[in-house]
Amino acid sequence: MLSIAICDDDRKDTDKLETLVNGYMSQSPFSYDIKKYCSGEELLESSETFDLLFLDIALGGMNGIEVGTKIRESNRGLKIIYTTSYKQFCKQAVNRAHAFAYLVKPVTKDKIDRQLDEILSCIQEEHEDKETVAFEIMEITDKGELESRIKDFEVDDIFYFEYFNRKIKIKLEKEEYFFKDKMKDLADKMQLHNFETCHQCFLVNLRHVKKIKGYEVFLNNNDIIPVSQKRSAEFRKKLNTFIQNSI
Known part of the structure; x- marks a missing residue:
């Protein structure tokens, strides 16, 4: 559309x-x-x-x-x-x-x-030319059984990842999926696609950052996610670099 x-x-x-x-x-x-x-x-x-x-x-x-x-x-x-x-x-x-x-x-x-x-x-x-990434997501079948499958995602469609209840949530505009991984390994993988860690539980797509105010990141889909005090300065620096390179 x-x-x-x-x-x-x-x-x-x-x-x-x-x-x-x-x-x-x-x-x-x-x-x-x-x-x-x-x-x-x-x-x-x-x-x-x-x-x-x-x-x-x-x-x-x-x-x-x-x-x-x-x-x-x-x-x-x-x-x-x-x-x-x-x-x-x-x-x-x-x-x-x-x-x-x-x-x-x-x-x-x-x-x-x-x-x-x-x-x-x-x-x-x-x-x-869209970049894509694949994850082994977990889903509940119609029979109520847990199964996993490989699913491709366009990088631009992903707003952020959140570590949640010992799983990682992929947040899209209107959908979310879950898979298992370590946040550090995921951050290393997604750094090539302009994702940065703003909090130990959040990895955000810099393309979708609208603004930062205090210790909160405001995204284009109106979600608000936290920035830890320890990571705030480095995250702002990387966001500014990304914006400058995008102009």
């Missing part, structure tokens, strides 16, 4: 853009969902995670460049296409918010089709 957002404070521009995007996507092999926002503040308050964002630069309140810069702090894989009537802001949009592209209004079908061709090609290539 490709998750798409449109953020524009002009209702007519929003509706027109939605119609154009629907027209293109309905002919593509991708399933998709579109959500609309009328301000940057409303978008930032949303708990949704998007793959593609059409973002107007000249928003009331926070402007689109400020919003794009802010939202990419917690969703670094997001593709942003700016829409604007002011060409002079386009360079700033690319440099500050790392926009995928920008479209000068009025937005037309040809412009949208061209950009979506590029976006979907890029997303498809990224999907084919």
Whole structure:
């Protein structure tokens, strides 16, 4: 499912853009969902995670460049296409918010089709290059019996691991699985995939860290996990390094 957002404070521009995007996507092999926002503040308050964002630069309140810069702090894989009537802001949009592209209004079908061709090609290539890891998970069968099987997981889908009741829990956005391992061995294995230990019982995917406040880590799925005082400084340092390397 490709998750798409449109953020524009002009209702007519929003509706027109939605119609154009629907027209293109309905002919593509991708399933998709579109959500609309009328301000940057409303978008930032949303708990949704998007793959593609059409973002107007000249928003009331926070402007689109400020919003794009802010939202990419917690969703670094997001593709942003700016829409604007002011060409002079386009360079700033690319440099500050790392926009995928920008479209000068009025937005037309040809412009949208061209950009979506590029976006979907890029997303498809990224999907084919996804890193995966495998674990021997434990599950209860329909007969109430405990059995184990090997299951592959896309690294990006894993939010964190938690040592729990002598087992390790894999936490995805809407699912969780359990397997047996030592946290130290797991941390060594997952460090190559940008996972870091923030607490003796938690190993977190740095891609999904929204912010750190005090001794708590806030994730994109709204989960909050602890940071131990002993590990706080080192964890913050590694997170900052990861963010810098992702820009």
